[in-house]
Amino acid sequence: METDRKLILVTRHTRLHELKQKYGTLGQAKFYIEHLGESFEQYEVEDGLFHTVHKQVLSFLKASGRVQQLDRSYLPTYKFSRDDIVVVLGQDGLVANTLKYLTGQSVIAINPSPQSFDGVLLPFTAGDLPLVLADVLAKKMNFKTITMAEATTNLGDSLLAVNDLFVGPKSHTSARYDVEWNGKKESQSSSGVIISTGLGSTGWFKSLIAGASGIAGRPVQKKIANGFQWDSEYLYYTVREPFPSQQSQTDLVFGRVDQKKPLVLTSKMAENGVIFSDGLENDYLDFSAGVSASISVSKTQGVLVV
Template sequence: MKILVVCKHAENSREAKVLSSVLNNGFEIIYSWKNTLAPGELKGIDLVVSIGGDGTALSASHFLIDKPLLAVNSDPEKSEGALTTINIDELENKLEEIKSGNFKVEKLERVEVEINGKLQSPLALNDVFIANEKAYLVSKYRIKLKHEGKVVEEEQKSSGLIFSTGTGSTAWFKSAGGTPFSAQARHVEILIREPYIRRLNKFKILKSRIEEADFAEIIPKTEMVLAIDSIREFLVTPADKIKVKISDKPLLRIVR
């Protein structure tokens, strides 16, 4: 079995010692780090293992389409571990289970973004955020939402929009006033942050969702920034059209 391990992998680290013992059990292991990981490294790989915290797991997920991810928490006392499956002490036994085919995979839904008809990378595992690049300035945009066969379109002012998956719903989305939902739910929820509501502008779209056949289109009225999982940023302008929908390529995460 050929494994790509995404970690810092300091020579004398705890992770290195655990992986050294794994090497003697018939695994072929290749190392990479999240800041230098390239799609070409996935060629011929059977499994991707991220060792670190949620940030490492999130970054590793951005390169995966049809490869399973085993997310390992290397320091449970310091890392929340919302995205990880096991702790570092359990890695060797878990890999033996995987090698024997005794494991389960869950599908975590992701969001895809198009800008002017071009699909952008990566797919979002947590959320997509669109807002004025300067947080103290109002975000102005036109939003069109297709949901349950109906189309609603309106101009809005707010401090930005969050499109959240179930996986990301316990993070920023929840802090901004959203209600968490299942990571396996086949929908994305939309939250308009701090909507600028006055007598002349009462919005129809404040909290809504995008299901499998739905989409949302955003046309900025000013320069804005679009962030995928708070890692990848795109600058968008009034000349751009943004389309957000559910991806048909969920993340395959190995569970206990």
């Protein structure tokens, strides 16, 4: 089985590799970790297992067509072609990070260590790849569509999110902004706003609902306390730690966002306001004074082969 379509293999460095980069040598890394009373063996086992699976996947892909290996750090700048087939080898977070830089290309997600990773977004092992790729090429694959959020600013910039968007301060300070939703508007001061997709609704969003329930002493938003569907044509926003004062209100702190009811936020922060997605703080949009961001469901959807 060979194909003219490019096969993109997306990976990220293992923890062992990152430790070596941080401390210069594996010896130094091992000394530091063991000095803290932690076992270094777990990092070595994890690294060895990943490279074994990586070698297996890469060998098969090279026998199947043109292969481009891509580290996660290059995702924001890499230009994918419409007919690329993307294979992700790593944890769930890497799949989410990859999907938001695509425009509907099929993603085959491989779990390198099923005994270690839950793999909600990793339905396959390396041994499944030959049959899965054959189905993708024959257009026989089953897939899940994943709704994404999109923030678009009045500066012409935009950013997609597979899990969630964060709008607020770059550091641990208060965010100041105006919020408009469902025909209402108010000024707010908070530690930021989270806008969640269905896929992200069992992550950061769920923890915020749980925190609110603990404070209230009763379950809140019971219908979505355990998340909502990945392909839901809506998002939910929630404001973190809204502060009531003479200049800031706390009425618009939670709501459902869709194409007819977008969320619009306008910054009142002189500096350090940001919009980032899926926990990638280094890939952000400016949200300083005067910047207005409209947030709603994106027309682009993720396509995960299952």
